[in-house]
Amino acid sequence: MYLMDTTKQNTNRWMVVLGTVFIQLSAGSFYAWAIFNNGFMLKTGGVVKMVNGAKKIVGGLPAASVSFTFTLGMLCLSLATLAGIPLAKKYGIKIVNTIAAIIYGLSILGLTMIGKGSSIWTLWLFGGVLLGAMNGVLYLTSLTNAIKWFPEKKGLISGICVACYGLGSFVFKYIDMWVAGGNGVINASNIGRVLLWWGILALVLAVVGSLLLKDAPEVVTAPSAAETKSENVNFSTSEMLHTPQAYMIFFCLMTACMFMGLLGAAVTNMAAAWTQSPKDVSIWAGSSAAAFFVAVVAIANTIGRFVMGWLSDITGRKPVFFITFIIQLLTLLALLMTKPGDMSMGMIYTVVMAMAFCFGGNITVFPTFVSDYFGLRDTSRNYSVIYQGFGIGAILVGFLMASGNPLNPGKVTLANGAVLTQNFPLLNKVLLVMVIISLVIFAVIKKPVKKA
Incomplete structure (x- = not known):
């Protein structure tokens, strides 16, 4: 209470x-x-x-x-x-x-x-x-x-x-x-x-x-009996940073936010690369169809924020993360297992809308997840520290997608011969590994117990 x-x-x-x-x-x-x-x-x-x-x-x-x-x-x-x-x-x-x-x-x-x-x-x-x-x-x-x-x-x-x-x-x-x-x-x-x-x-x-x-x-x-047993113990930022849970949550947030980097920076180019022939990639990425694609992604992102925030109050935070990260795992496998140029428009819409929905849900639930684990008293300051995973994730996406040099990215030739400056295969493989690690973290993580 x-x-x-x-x-x-x-x-x-x-x-x-x-x-x-x-x-x-x-x-x-x-x-x-x-x-x-x-x-x-x-x-x-x-x-x-x-x-x-x-x-x-x-x-x-x-x-x-x-x-x-x-x-x-x-x-x-x-x-x-x-x-x-x-x-x-x-x-x-x-x-x-x-x-x-x-x-x-x-x-x-x-x-x-x-x-x-x-x-x-x-x-x-x-x-x-x-x-x-x-x-x-x-x-x-x-x-x-x-x-x-x-x-x-x-x-x-x-x-x-x-x-x-x-x-x-x-x-x-x-x-x-x-x-x-x-x-x-x-x-x-x-x-x-x-x-x-x-x-x-x-x-x-x-x-x-x-x-x-x-x-x-x-x-x-x-001062109920249940809550005096550390269910709602408040951790200061210093105390939080002395727990392994803080770094586990940081890694999971960074992974979740890397999907934002992918969706926000080059989602139309990725969609074009996986659905169009090599000569049509550049044309489609700048078309009105691509603009509509971005709008649909924004809607999926928004719906995910509201739905998963509401669901987390009913099921708890961890079940929501299991849902979203497993869906993200499946979307990455779909991209890695499909040859560029061979994916249908229906499938790419499904993949990217699922990514956007899950990112919206994740970024909504993480603040409450942090307050659940480290208390409400210092939740603003605590989450601001954990939130640095957002910026690090965005920068990591920028470097991975640019093959290490965002100001002068190297050219990447896809399996169907399309030439891009965004290294989607590398980014998707790294994200796949990080999502798997995050799922393991959610399986083992438990609320920290404050030392007396």
Whole structure:
């Protein structure tokens, strides 16, 4: 049984959730980054030319460097949570989120300055470091605060909030395409307008959401016999890091987040490689069919966040992880056992939607899993440390997919002769091993017992 600090019991907890939802929608818009890659290349001087029968952008900032902005943002996102949690505890959730929201919106508006002659470092500063860092502060501080308001419904609240984080990319993707006009393709002439509206909408949503937040009360446990036997013992971050469970959970989270790296960075290229002939891979990856494919992935991701968060309150966290990681294991086997170019569209939709659904479920359940194992008292700070697996997983995907060099990836020839710069076979094999190890961890891990 949970008890709350009576000084804050009169607060409407659902208004806090509403504010968190606004923030999550705004922060989640960052995951629509992929639709801007070509626009930035064109805006910085690139031109479209026919190369070996396929349209490609020649000149401007290199494609690998532009797409690496998102990877850099993921790293800064996870690192920023280490500072965001203590700052929110010291100055209050409302103040910290409001400041982060303003910087977040201004960072997007700063991207409108990118043009011909701009350095890649300018793009990395605004689009990677600042945008990613503020995203991390907004996402995790508001999420963990909302969870602490509902200790009896942790999975449900986590599911609602993180589902909106996933929904942000879906909603803003179509807003951005609508602002772009025409067929929704972002180019040199319309990218400034799209960035302007993205920045304004994201800023307003995040600031309004921040103003609705209130610091969660301290949660203590009733002195029942069951709970005094370490079921809800609170571990400090230092105490947590002295347990093997912390590193086991870290590894499993890193594995789960690597699927995000795969889905967010190059999912259309992977789908094209496994379903199209070698000469059609580049054409399909930039088609309207590929854009719809991305939208379906976003929906599956969002549904997974809500459904698995709700299910975890009923079945417990570990059964949910067994379900999601076994499904991910099967999707990887399907990719590794099917020759590139031979997979049907129905099958690739099934594989990628399953990956997205499971990633959404995993990233929703991990915060509550950490609080189950190490207590609610320091759950924000504890999860911010475990959450570093998110950034490390994203960087690892970037290096694996680029064969070790994200700024100048080597060419990879697939079994059907298609030539790519993304090393999907290597990434899928490494992920397969990591998923198997994670399943073993979930089979043996037990709640830590705090030493007297």
